[in-house]
Amino acid sequence: MSALYSNEKQVAIAAVRRACILTNSVFNKLVKNETLTKDDKSPVTVGDYAAQAVINTILSKAFPDDPIVGEESSSDLRTPSSSSLRSRVIELANEALQHDLAPGDSSAWGIGPGATQSEGQLLETIDRGSFAGGKSGRMWTLDPIDGTKGFLRGGQYAVCLALLVDSRVELGVIGCPNLPVDPSKPDGARGCLFIAVRGQGAEQLTLSGSDPKTLSIPAIASEDISNSLSFLESVEAAHSSHGFNSRVSDILGLATSPVRMDSQAKYCCLARGEGGAYLRMPTGAGYREKIWDHAPGSLLVTEAGGAISDSRGQPLDFGLGRDLGENFGVVAAGKSVQADVLAAVKKAGEEEKSKA
Ligand SMILES: Nc1ncnc2c1ncn2[C@@H]1O[C@H](COP(=O)(O)O)[C@@H](O)[C@H]1OP(=O)(O)O
Ligand SMILES: [Mg+2]
Ligand SMILES: [Mg+2]
Numbered sequence: 001m002s003a004l005y006s007n008e009k010q011v012a013i014a015a016v017r018r019a020c021i022l023t024n025s026v027f028n029k030l031v032k033n034e035t036l037t038k039d040d041k042s043p044v045t046v047g048d049y050a051a052q053a054v055i056n057t058i059l060s061k062a063f064p065d066d067p068i069v070g071e072e073s074s075s076d077l078r079t080p081s082s083s084s085l086r087s088r089v090i091e092l093a094n095e096a097l098q099h100d101l102a103p104g105d106s107s108a109w110g111i112g113p114g115a116t117q118s119e120g121q122l123l124e125t126i127d128r129g130s131f132a133g134g135k136s137g138r139m140w141t142l143d144p145i146d147g148t149k150g151f152l153r154g155g156q157y158a159v160c161l162a163l164l165v166d167s168r169v170e171l172g173v174i175g176c177p178n179l180p181v182d183p184s185k186p187d188g189a190r191g192c193l194f195i196a197v198r199g200q201g202a203e204q205l206t207l208s209g210s211d212p213k214t215l216s217i218p219a220i221a222s223e224d225i226s227n228s229l230s231f232l233e234s235v236e237a238a239h240s241s242h243g244f245n246s247r248v249s250d251i252l253g254l255a256t257s258p259v260r261m262d263s264q265a266k267y268c269c270l271a272r273g274e275g276g277a278y279l280r281m282p283t284g285a286g287y288r289e290k291i292w293d294h295a296p297g298s299l300l301v302t303e304a305g306g307a308i309s310d311s312r313g314q315p316l317d318f319g320l321g322r323d324l325g326e327n328f329g330v331v332a333a334g335k336s337v338q339a340d341v342l343a344a345v346k347k348a349g350e351e352e353k354s355k356a
């Protein structure tokens with residue numbers, strides 16, 4: 001008998017790999033007018049749209065009844081002023097869908113050479129990501145480029161896909177085209193794929209599918225925290241409070257400065273033993289975290305032996321819709337130290353309140 005979710009895992013890996021090849025090639029060719037600013041002032045590129053079109057196409061072929069909660073929508077692409085951007089997205093998506101990664105691979109999605117998808121079909125496929133989410137049933141959640149700002153600066157970004165069943169993450173696949181394969185060789189080969197299935201562990205492969213490694217977060221004894229732990233945090237101060245993290249770091253007496261990195265690559269690094277803790281605390285602007293920004297990363301961390309919760313110690317709730325509800329931040333770490341980090345977070349929170 002095959003393992004639970006083995007089909008979903010194969011399809012998700014194929015979809016994420018294909019999107020990573022696309023985003024990688026887009027980065028090298030990206031020109032100025034290929035980026036838009038969304039209503040929330042965040043950037044979105046032809047790469048984000050095309051990657052969502054590719055992954056949604058593959059998911060829709062493989063699992064036609066599964067709804068998708070995806071970050072992007074085609075509305076900004078449909079305006080007359082976006083016509084050249086729109087053509088570029090269609091061209092990139094068709095190119096990526098027809099690219100044979102292995103013999104017969106593209107025909108597995110019913111999209112052989114020459115069988116291009118029309119503009120209308122691909123825009124509609126992007127909008128298959130508009131599902132509202134919720135408590136029950138099967139659904140996918142997709143961030144075609146997580147960390148678009150990192151992507152634009154040539155830093156870390158991730159292609160992130162997760163399968164939720166009754167609001168529990170069952171499968172997570174994250175592609176990190178710019179992440180070094182071996183953390184001890186930061187200038188060495190880049191491009192990693194991270195995969196977790198509930199109850200089946202977490203692993204890292206290269207983007208081309210070689211060199212599998214089982215992931216496990218090393219235990220740190222409480223008395224070693226100050227010397228052995230460092231934080232993984234956002235580059236963008238608007239996404240996560242650097243000042244709050246710095247106070248938590250002081251409370252724990254951490255000797256090492258935080259590592260700043262864009263995207264869910266932070267969860268991937270944590271899962272393979274880097275840093276030791278990921279802290280993301282609200283900046284006070286009322287932002288609600290999105291399920292696609294945490295679903296695959298959270299499973300990767302727990303399957304690698306870590307723990308994740310909000311700053312109150314409550315589990316993240318993926319069943320509330322497209323976002324995680326009121327923002328109490330995210331605290332992820334190895335199981336042995338997550339309670340210590342949470343206690344320091346609570347202390348820093350109380351100090352902040354008493355000052356207010
Ligand atoms: N004010 C905010 N607070 C927290 N996260 C945010 C905020 N604004 C955007 N984001 C999201 O944070 C994620 C990147 O996180 P990180 O800083 O860890 O790289 C992105 O998905 C980004 O959304 P978007 O995709 O719209 O840019
Ligand atoms: Mg975005
Ligand atoms: Mg994101």
Ligand SMILES: [Mg+2]
Pocket residue numbers: 048071143144145146147148
């Ligand atoms: Mg994104």
